[in-house]
Amino acid sequence: MADGGAGEGRPTRNGLKRAVEARLADAGIAAADDEARWMLEEASGLEGAELIAAGREPATHQEERRIAEMVERRLGGEPIQYVLGSWSFRGLDLFVDHRVLIPRPETELVVEIALEELARRGERRGASDPWTGSSSRYPVADLGTGSGAIALALVAELPDAEIWATDVDADALAVARANVAGSGALGARVRLAQGDWFTALPDTLRGTLRLVVSNPPYVARRAWESLPAEVRDHEPARALVSGESGLDDVERLVADGREWLAPGGVLVVEIGADQGGRAVAIARDAGYDAEVRHDLVGHDRVLVTHNKS
Ligand SMILES: C[S@@+](CC[C@H](N)C(=O)[O-])C[C@H]1O[C@@H](n2cnc3c(N)ncnc32)[C@H](O)[C@@H]1O
Incomplete structure (x- = not known):
């Protein structure tokens, strides 16, 4: 499957990340690249190298839905930490809302x-x-x-x-x-x-x-x-x-x-x-x-x- 293309009409994870990054950047969010990646990680449960390895696979319906919800909240002005629902503090992964x-x-x-x-x-x-x-x-x-x-x-x-x-x-x-x-x-x-x-x-x-x-x-x-x-x-x-x-x-x-x-x-x-x-x-x-x-x-x-x- 072509990177960023659609398998059975579905975007790949890489394609979805690029689309999210573009929307965040258009809204003036400075760290659009990082934030799009964090959203993908949160929605897919995949981190770092795992996400890169799975980037050409189609995103699941659930991932798409979860990301759409996160993007809407972020564009509404909510801090990225609340949108993700967790944040790192001295290496601890803490739930925050x-x-x-x-x-x-x-x-x-x-x-x-x-x-x-x-x-x-x-x-x-x-x-x-x-x-x-x-x-x-x-x-x-x-x-x-x-x-x-x-x-x-x-x-x-x-x-x-x-x-x-x-x-x-x-x-x-x-x-x-x-x-x-x-x-x-x-x-x-x-x-x-x-x-x-x-x-x-x-x-x-x-x-x-x-x-x-x-x-x-x-x-x-x-x-x-x-x-x-x-x-x-x-x-x-x-x-x-x-x-x-x-x-x-x-x-x-x-x-x-x-x-x-x-x-x-x-x-x-x-x-x-x-x-x-x-x-x-x-x-x-x-x-x-x-x-x-x-x-x-x-x-x-x-x-x-x-x-x-
Ligand atoms: C600046 S936040 C710090 C939260 C956390 N310790 C941190 O560093 O991320 C201040 C915290 O103090 C709590 N707080 C405010 N007034 C307080 C009081 N009179 N007695 C105890 N806690 C209070 C707030 O509810 C809030 O959770």
Whole structure:
């Protein structure tokens, strides 16, 4: 069969991909090539080399239907991650939909910094071995877990930790629950709890947490209108906006964190590109040692605070 031609009137997968790419490009979507390939992969269940090998075969009716639905949603302005229904975060394939923020590369950096801080404290890091359980588990928290991205990335790298993943929003927590369930043996070390920041945690954890990580909402209310439409119209506002300054939730986390962290424990919080100075001042006023780390483009991105022993 000719590549891109039709077997019994049906387009090949390569032909379908080219048609999708052209429609996305016409609509001004910059990564039309990648997005068309991801849609084909999602619809066919074939990845990379498998899809290339099967490119000259006719697409199935089901693949065509699924792709038509995805293209329509994407052209309607929905983010590609929701259209695909999954997104990668530090190598984990996470289910995502409109109930949760789409995990961002900046947050991968937050996880990396949190892991470095724990390693500096002497905690063991590496892939967890499902055959060797540890009898000395220590607690860690991911507050405002959304899809569960941070919690699952941490549990994959901290073989001795038990991760508490919390969210105030029951709908978000349902997505995290699905991702924890899909993570196999790792999920056994993730505990999910609903509630307002630290109040979601059991009282027995007060003063015991060696690490707390959070990517809280940090957009100032007045900046909401200037967010890209793709974010504003599709991602949950509760995951993004934090009062007039954008720092209301950072302030809450910092203020309450001291009584939940173990002596010498670390609180690692994602912040906005221009919030470093204010965030450090809030943390130092609350009695922590604090510093800001920058992302790859040099923006303020992560507040790292140590609970003085
Ligand atoms: C910026 S999103 C981060 C989601 C996820 N951790 C990530 O990095 O992709 C913030 C999350 O905090 C949750 N959240 C907002 N206010 C909260 C509160 N008062 N207590 C706990 N979680 C809250 C939101 O529901 C949302 O899931």
